[in-house]
Amino acid sequence: MKTTREELSAALAQLSVLYPTMRFGQLLEMLASLAGAETIGEIERTSDESLLNAATDHIARRSKQLGLGPIDLSGLWPERQHLLASFLVDATVGEPLARISVQSATEGGTTLYDVEDEFLIAKAAPQTAVA
Amino acid sequence: MPPLIVHRGKDGELMIYDGVTRATRVAKLLPGQTVTAEVTADRPNKDFTRYPTVEEKLP
Numbered sequence: 001m002k003t004t005r006e007e008l009s010a011a012l013a014q015l016s017v018l019y020p021t022m023r024f025g026q027l028l029e030m031l032a033s034l035a036g037a038e039t040i041g042e043i044e045r046t047s048d049e050s051l052l053n054a055a056t057d058h059i060a061r062r063s064k065q066l067g068l069g070p071i072d073l074s075g076l077w078p079e080r081q082h083l084l085a086s087f088l089v090d091a092t093v094g095e096p097l098a099r100i101s102v103q104s105a106t107e108g109g110t111t112l113y114d115v116e117d118e119f120l121i122a123k124a125a126p127q128t129a130v131a
Numbered sequence: 132m133p134p135l136i137v138h139r140g141k142d143g144e145l146m147i148y149d150g151v152t153r154a155t156r157v158a159k160l161l162p163g164q165t166v167t168a169e170v171t172a173d174r175p176n177k178d179f180t181r182y183p184t185v186e187e188k189l190p
Contacts, residue, residue, distance in 0.1 A: 021133055022149045030148045033138075034172070038181075113151075130134055 004048045008097060009084045011055035014071045015079045018062050024083055024115050025115040035078050036099075043112065046098045083117055086124030132157075140177035145170070146189040147185075154185045 002010075015027050032043040034054040063071065082112075087097055104123045105115035135150035146156055147170060157166050 003165065019149065022136070026149055030138075033146075033148075034174075058172065065171065 004052055005088060005097065008052045008055065009088055010012065011059060012053055013076050013080070013084055014059050014075055016084075017071050017073060017075050018059065018066070020075070020110060023113075023115070024080065024117050024120060025101060025105060025112040029112050031058070032098055034058055040112070044068050044099045044102045045096075047096050050097075051087060051098060079117055079121060083121050083124065086121065089124070132166065133153055135166060138174050138177070138179075140174050140179040141169045142169045142180075146182065147178045151185070152159040155188060155190075158185050159189055164175075169178040 002089045008030075012024075012027060015066070016022075016024075019027060027042065028051070031051045031054045034057070035046050035050040037043045037046045056128075059071070101115075101120065102112050104120055105112045107123070108115060108119050110119075132153055133150070135160055136148045137145040137150075138148060141143055147168075148171075150168075154166060157164055
């Protein structure tokens with residue numbers, strides 16, 4: 001049985017294919033908004049479950065809008081795969097994905113919307129290496 | 132230029148989720164020029180008027 005974080009990671013992989021021009025932080029901010037968060041504090045407090053529910057609903061709507069069937073994940077690029085895998089390691093810490101991402105962006109002197117994937121990967125790299 | 136990704140909220144207001152930089156550059160360099168936007172979600176109960184507009188964010 002998959003954990004919520006694993007299911008969320010899979011959903012984020014599908015969303016990444018549906019929105020290939022969006023940075024990871026943009027995707028998370030969009031999901032948090034769809035989950036009802038409006039402020040940065042609310043985004044940080046958005047649970048993985050809420051993000052997963054929003055993602056599942058939006059994937060279904062967007063796929064229907066595009067006339068797509070099952071999403072082909074072969075189009076998922078290695079850097080995004082790496083980033084998503086790193087958050088599975090972070091799951092052991094028990095922090096919500098939104099909080100981890102917002103804090104990483106803040107530490108980099110930027111926002112969740114603007115943070116580059118490369119920065120998030122670099123932040124997560126040591127933990128990924130341990131795994 | 133790829134279309135902007137937007138959500139449509141209350142009263143038809145659009146919130147940009149991808150393409151803020153593109154929209155800002157077009158507004159600055161080609162004022163009045165329209166751009167293509169793709170509405171990927173309709174959220175009629177969501178009030179987007181609390182957020183700044185592209186015009187308000189022009190450098």
